[in-house]
Amino acid sequence: MTDPVRILGFVNHIAPAPDIEEEIAQAFEWGVDVIVAQGTGSDWGPYWLGSGRQPAANQAANVEPYVRAALEHGVPFIFSFGIAGSDRHLDTCLAAFDELCRRNGWTPTLGVVRSEVDAQILHQALNDGTEIRPASSYAPLTSLTHEDIDTTDRIVALIGPEPVMDLLDQGVDGVITGRALDIGLFMALPMLRGIPSAIAAHAGKMLECGGLALEPGDSGRSIWASLDEDGFEIRSLTPAARASVRSLVSHTFYERSHPTWEENPGGALDLSQATYSETELGIRCEGAQWHQAPYTLLMEGARRRGYRSVTLLGVREPELLAQARAWTDAAEDAVRQAPRFAEAVASGRLTLGTRIFGLDAVLGELEPNTAVTGHEAGVLIDVVADSQALADEAAYYAFIRMFIGPYPGRKTTAGNAAAPLMPIAIPAGEVFEFSMYHLLPLEDPLAVGIRTIETFPRDTSGHSLAVDATIEEGQSR
Amino acid sequence: MRLYDCADIIRSKNAGPFTLTIDLFFGDDARYDLARRSALLTPAGVARAYGVSEDRVVGVFWDDRIRAAKVSLARWSTCNDALCPDLFGAHLHTPLASSDLDADPQNGDTA
Numbered sequence: 008m009t010d011p012v013r014i015l016g017f018v019n020h021i022a023p024a025p026d027i028e029e030e031i032a033q034a035f036e037w038g039v040d041v042i043v044a045q046g047t048g049s050d051w052g053p054y055w056l057g058s059g060r061q062p063a064a065n066q067a068a069n070v071e072p073y074v075r076a077a078l079e080h081g082v083p084f085i086f087s088f089g090i091a092g093s094d095r096h097l098d099t100c101l102a103a104f105d106e107l108c109r110r111n112g113w114t115p116t117l118g119v120v121r122s123e124v125d126a127q128i129l130h131q132a133l134n135d136g137t138e139i140r141p142a143s144s145y146a147p148l149t150s151l152t153h154e155d156i157d158t159t160d161r162i163v164a165l166i167g168p169e170p171v172m173d174l175l176d177q178g179v180d181g182v183i184t185g186r187a188l189d190i191g192l193f194m195a196l197p198m199l200r201g202i203p204s205a206i207a208a209h210a211g212k213m214l215e216c217g218g219l220a221l222e223p224g225d226s227g228r229s230i231w232a233s234l235d236e237d238g239f240e241i242r243s244l245t246p247a248a249r250a251s252v253r254s255l256v257s258h259t260f261y262e263r264s265h266p267t268w269e270e271n272p273g274g275a276l277d278l279s280q281a282t283y284s285e286t287e288l289g290i291r292c293e294g295a296q297w298h299q300a301p302y303t304l305l306m307e308g309a310r311r312r313g314y315r316s317v318t319l320l321g322v323r324e325p326e327l328l329a330q331a332r333a334w335t336d337a338a339e340d341a342v343r344q345a346p347r348f349a350e351a352v353a354s355g356r357l358t359l360g361t362r363i364f365g366l367d368a369v370l371g372e373l374e375p376n377t378a379v380t381g382h383e384a385g386v387l388i389d390v391v392a393d394s395q396a397l398a399d400e401a402a403y404y405a406f407i408r409m410f411i412g413p414y415p416g417r418k419t420t421a422g423n424a425a426a427p428l429m430p431i432a433i434p435a436g437e438v439f440e441f442s443m444y445h446l447l448p449l450e451d452p453l454a455v456g457i458r459t460i461e462t463f464p465r466d467t468s469g470h471s472l473a474v475d476a477t478i479e480e481g482q483s484r
Numbered sequence: 485m486r487l488y489d490c491a492d493i494i495r496s497k498n499a500g501p502f503t504l505t506i507d508l509f510f511g512d513d514a515r516y517d518l519a520r521r522s523a524l525l526t527p528a529g530v531a532r533a534y535g536v537s538e539d540r541v542v543g544v545f546w547d548d549r550i551r552a553a554k555v556s557l558a559r560w561s562t563c564n565d566a567l568c569p570d571l572f573g574a575h576l577h578t579p580l581a582s583s584d585l586d587a588d589p590q591n592g593d594t595a
Contacts, residue, residue, distance in 0.1 A: 050572060051571065052568075053501075053563060053564075143501075145542075145559070147564060252549065256547060256549060256552070257509065257550055260505075261507070262497050262498065264500070264556035267545075313566070315566075358567065369570060369575055369576075370576070371561065375579075391566040438566055444500075444501060
């Protein structure tokens with residue numbers, strides 16, 4: 008008989024609710040064996056990964072009340088950090104975490120898992136004859152080539168539970184990772200304690216978005232579960248929300264293309280036979296199945312596509328609104344046909360489009376309406392080119408054509424539209440695309456994810472203790 | 485009846501970078517049954533609503549316990565397109581939502 012494993016879960020890139028201390032206190036009243044929170048994701052697309060930047064989410068501040076509770080009660084915490092979760096993103100968050108520890112006088116010993124993937128590992132895999140396939144048949148990608156690897160700016164892998172389990176097993180106060188599979192973070196301690204993968208993964212799926220699985224959903228709130236060999240019970244930690252069959256089942260739908268089937272490293276989670284029933288304080292979940300499969304890690308890689316420049320015009324003149332699309336199309340054509348841009352357009356170095364807010368900005372070609380029906384509209388000129396200067400020049404050119412270009416029935420000969428922004432063409436910086444969204448087959452789940460054990464706050468010499476020789480080799484690159 | 489008027493909650497979001505999923509929640513059994521039996525909420529009906537081929541529809545799934553449906557389809561414009569208008573896919577429900585549930589996917593009649 009395995010002892011229950013009790014998890015306090017939340018999302019660490021969302022600021023906690025003001026009364027979060029009360030939720031944490033309630034959790035410890037029921038018992039907590041580990042505190043887990045995800046803080047990575049690719050919902051935003053490839054921009055954060057490619058640019059090395061991250062939203063100003065202040066993840067270290069968000070975890071502060073949870074870390075305080077974990078250290079006071081002597082239970083480990085597991086966080087993924089940095090949104091895109093490359094080494095650069097993780098380091099930014101770890102530096103903030105150093106500062107958090109310093110300010111509070113904390114000195115935890117933590118496992119750190121770096122999820123950035125060394126391009127050499129992938130070249131080697133291809134040389135060994137491994138086929139690295141796209142993770143989705145709907146991705147506009149083919150099996151990975153050496154050229155794909157060479158042209159990708161930054162690569163991460165969504166590490167599974169195994170590197171976290173390895174570090175937890177060594178008795179650390181907590182584990183912080185870069186990009187990671189959200190449910191893998193939640194699966195780590197239960198699997199280490201002998202809870203079946205199916206139960207651990209199902210619970211992870213319910214907990215990974217914190218209070219979003221409750222009713223009403225709010226990922227600024229936390230959530231609690233107790234796992235055993237046969238299933239788990241989920242509870243809300245606040246009277247402001249409750250777990251219900253409806254809230255939990257609908258959460259299994261969230262951001263998944265299939266409601267009951269999810270492929271993960273080493274197996275697929277199958278919820279087609281899952282059951283949900285009310286208990287005194289929450290909902291009991293059972294019946295998940297795990298179908299073993301070869302171990303693969305999802306990799307995300309970003310490649311710089313170019314640079315963006317945008318400009319905005321406001322239109323309120325009825326005569327122009329009536330022919331808005333023809334007017335913007337004429338300006339786009341003027342750019343494409345200008346001798347200075349013709350070669351760049353023909354070779355694909357320059358792309359532009361206009362979005363008319365008030366007509367077709369959201370659905371584009373799928374939009375069934377063909378004319379503006381409101382009293383005003385906004386026109387966003389969006390340009391991507393292989394240099395910022397070219398993007399800015401083409402955006403300005405398009406703006407001027409729209410501002411002064413004649414149109415049938417024009418009375419507004421001093422200027423056709425309102426200009427709300429200076430400088431007219433706003434340089435928006437780098438544009439990225441996912442050049443990798445592929446599954447890397449691995450014989451050893453620990454082969455990716457460089458693991459170290461470090462005492463925080465770290466000193467300036469950056470001393471860290473490598474866990475094994477493989478790791479040292481990985482670090483020396 | 486339009487899907488928009490039949491469903492209580494219409495949740496559009498990316499499911500990974502290259503697929504879109506729309507979760508639909510219905511308030512009572514009568515409206516759930518109406519949706520469940522509709523011509524619109526089938527792979528052919530969804531393809532018709534978005535003007536895409538049926539092989540771009542990943543599936544239409546049902547859960548009777550919570551009176552919910554899930555419609556998943558390949559994104560027609562993704563974050564890999566430089567000019568993608570909706571990165572989160574949070575606002576791509578309207579072609580489906582504004583369609584009539586009884587629309588016959590064979591002839592596209594939405595009267």
